[in-house]
Amino acid sequence: NAGVTxxxxxxxxxxxxxxxxxxxxxxxxxxxYWYRQDPGMGLRLIHYSVGEGTTAKGEVPDxxxxxxxxxxxFLLGLESAAPSQTSVYFCASRSITDRDIDTQYxxxxxxxxVL
Amino acid sequence: RKEVEQDPGPFNVPEGATVAFxxxxxxxxxxxxxxxxxxxxxxxxxxxxxYSSGNEDGRFTAQLNRASQYIxxxxxxxxxxxxxxxxxxxxxxxxxxxxxxGQGTELSVKP
Numbered sequence: 001n002a003g004v005t006x007x008x009x010x011x012x013x014x015x016x017x018x019x020x021x022x023x024x025x026x027x028x029x030x031x032x033y034w035y036r037q038d039p040g041m042g043l044r045l046i047h048y049s050v051g052e053g054t055t056a057k058g059e060v061p062d063x064x065x066x067x068x069x070x071x072x073x074f075l076l077g078l079e080s081a082a083p084s085q086t087s088v089y090f091c092a093s094r095s096i097t098d099r100d101i102d103t104q105y106x107x108x109x110x111x112x113x114v115l
Numbered sequence: 116r117k118e119v120e121q122d123p124g125p126f127n128v129p130e131g132a133t134v135a136f137x138x139x140x141x142x143x144x145x146x147x148x149x150x151x152x153x154x155x156x157x158x159x160x161x162x163x164x165x166y167s168s169g170n171e172d173g174r175f176t177a178q179l180n181r182a183s184q185y186i187x188x189x190x191x192x193x194x195x196x197x198x199x200x201x202x203x204x205x206x207x208x209x210x211x212x213x214x215x216x217g218q219g220t221e222l223s224v225k226p
Binding site: 031033040041042043044045048058088090094096103104106107108109111 | 119123149156157158159160161164202212213214216217218219
């Protein structure tokens with residue numbers, strides 16, 4: 001049982017390049033989330049999904065797009081990377097049937113640098 | 116005012132000390148709260164959940180004061196391995212389980 005996995009773990013981009021971050025979970029969770037974490041700040045929600053085929057904006061969605069074509073995968077896309085998107089990106093998932101209702105399980109993170 | 120606020124620290128304490136962190140939240144309708152622990156450059160992990168007045172797990176005690184809208188985390192008999200950043204987290208109900216994170220309080224336990 002791998003839990004939540006993220007690929008890649010590290011990436012360096014040049015301004016204007018595009019890339020996709022992949023999050024996968026094997027816990028059959030309905031809800032999935034993408035966060036970014038910047039130095040001295042807590043995690044901020046970028047986009048989230050409450051089920052396959054559905055997505056919604058979080059606090060800081062600009063410059064990102066997402067897709068949830070399969071229940072177990074949640075993709076985060078950067079169409080034209082900017083230095084302001086240099087950050088650590090965490091994916092998380094949650095089941096609506098969890099005993100601790102709002103417990104989220106996090107992936108190990110992707111460290112992205114945009115030059 | 117931020118939805119969730121924490122003292123960023125750092126808190127530098129000797130082994131064996133007792134240390135307490137406070138967290139204030141702005142939404143009086145919030146029903147549950149969480150403390151997550153985050154080690155350097157790693158993912159946050161759930162430490163404790165708080166649904167009523169408080170929760171205790173070994174050396175860790177979380178207390179909730181609804182009237183003043185703050186949550187505290189008390190760590191007794193600090194260990195070197197307690198060194199980490201502690202995140203106060205408040206879920207937004209009926210919004211897809213969204214979590215609002217405080218900026219975190221850094222704890223460093225010294226020998």
